[in-house]
Amino acid sequence: MEKKDEQVGMLPILEQPDYFPDLHASLNVYIRDWLAPRVPAVYRISVERGLSMSDAALKHQYYRPDVRIDNPASSGSIQSDTAVADAPSFVVDIPVQPQRYLAIRDQDKNLVTTIEILSPTNKKGDGYEDFRRKQEDLSAQEVHLVEIDLLREGKRRWRDERVDERDYIMTVQRGTSEIANVWATSLGQALPTIPIPLRSPDADVALPLEQIVKEYLIKSGIGRDLL
Numbered sequence: 142m143e144k145k146d147e148q149v150g151m152l153p154i155l156e157q158p159d160y161f162p163d164l165h166a167s168l169n170v171y172i173r174d175w176l177a178p179r180v181p182a183v184y185r186i187s188v189e190r191g192l193s194m195s196d197a198a199l200k201h202q203y204y205r206p207d208v209r210i211d212n213p214a215s216s217g218s219i220q221s222d223t224a225v226a227d228a229p230s231f232v233v234d235i236p237v238q239p240q241r242y243l244a245i246r247d248q249d250k251n252l253v254t255t256i257e258i259l260s261p262t263n264k265k266g267d268g269y270e271d272f273r274r275k276q277e278d279l280s281a282q283e284v285h286l287v288e289i290d291l292l293r294e295g296k297r298r299w300r301d302e303r304v305d306e307r308d309y310i311m312t313v314q315r316g317t318s319e320i321a322n323v324w325a326t327s328l329g330q331a332l333p334t335i336p337i338p339l340r341s342p343d344a345d346v347a348l349p350l351e352q353i354v355k356e357y358l359i360k361s362g363i364g365r366d367l368l
Contacts, residue, residue: 147159148358149329149331149351150309150327150329150330150331150332150354151291151308151309151326151328151332151354152358152363153293153328154212154363155291155363156222156292156293156294157293159164160363161260161261163291164291164357165241165260165359165362166241166281167240167357167360167361168258168289168353168354168357169188169241169258170188170217171353171356172243172258172348172353173187173243174185175249175273175348175349175353176245176337176346176348179256179341179346180245180337180339180346181339181343182243182247183245183247184246185245185246185250186244186245187239187243187244187246188241188242188245189241189242189243190240190242191240191242191275192243192282194347212354217234234346236354237316240257240260240263241258241260242255242257242258243255243257244256244257245337245339246280247340252282252284253284253285253339253340254284254285254286254287254337254338254339255279255284255285255286255287256287256289256337257272257276257286257287258289258291259272259289259290259291259292260280260292261287261294261295261302262293264290264292264295264296264297265295265296267282269296272298273298276288276298276314280314281344282316283295283316284316285313285315285316285337285338285339285348286310286311286312286313286314286315286316286321287311287312287313287314287315287322287335287337287338288310289311289350290309290310290311290312291309293308293309297310299312299321299323300335301323303323303325304323306325306329306357307326307327308326308327308333309323309325309326309332310323310324310325310326311323311324311332311333311350311360312324313336313337313338315338316338331351332350332351332354333350334347334348334349334350334352335347335348335350336348337344
C-alpha cells in the first residue's frame, strides 16, 4: 500500500468559517499548555478576552474585564417603591467583539508579552483599525507582540510587499525594538518555530507552530486521514 505524503503546514480548509473559530480557540489553549511548563515560574500565561470600545469622543479604548455578572434580560416592567419602569421599545446588539489572546504576565501582574492568533475580525474594516491601534498602544508600553496570521484573506498590519507575497505570516515585535522579525510560509510549507520573548535576562522560549497545529488536527479529527 502506497504511503501518503505527510501533510505539512496550514490546511486551507481550516480558514473557512465553519472551521476557523474552533482552530482559533483551540490554538490559544494548546500554545498556553506548551509554554506554561517551559517559562520561568515567575510568569503566568492566560487566555484572555479583550474588548474594543469607543468612548464619547470616538477614541477607541481597550478593556480586559476582571469580573462579569450575567443577569437574565427582562422584557417587562420593573416595580420599585416609587415608580414603575417602562418596558423598552426594542433591543439592539452591542457592537463589541471579544477577542481571545494569550497574555504572559510577570509576578507583579505586569503584561510582558501578548500572543495574538489573528481572526477575520482583526483583518477587515473597523476591526482591522482597532487591532492596529491596540498593537501600537501595547508597543508604546514596551510589551512584546507576537502575531500569528493563518489567514490569507484580509489586510495585514505590515507595509511590506514581501509580506503580501506569502500565505501565512508570523511576526515577533520586541517591546524596545523599531523592527519586527517575520517568518513567512506558503501553502505546503511547514510552519516555523518562533521565539516567544520574555523579560530580560530570561531567554526566549521556542514555540513549534507546526507541531501544535498537527496536535490540533489529530485531536479535532480533521487531519485523521491526512497525517
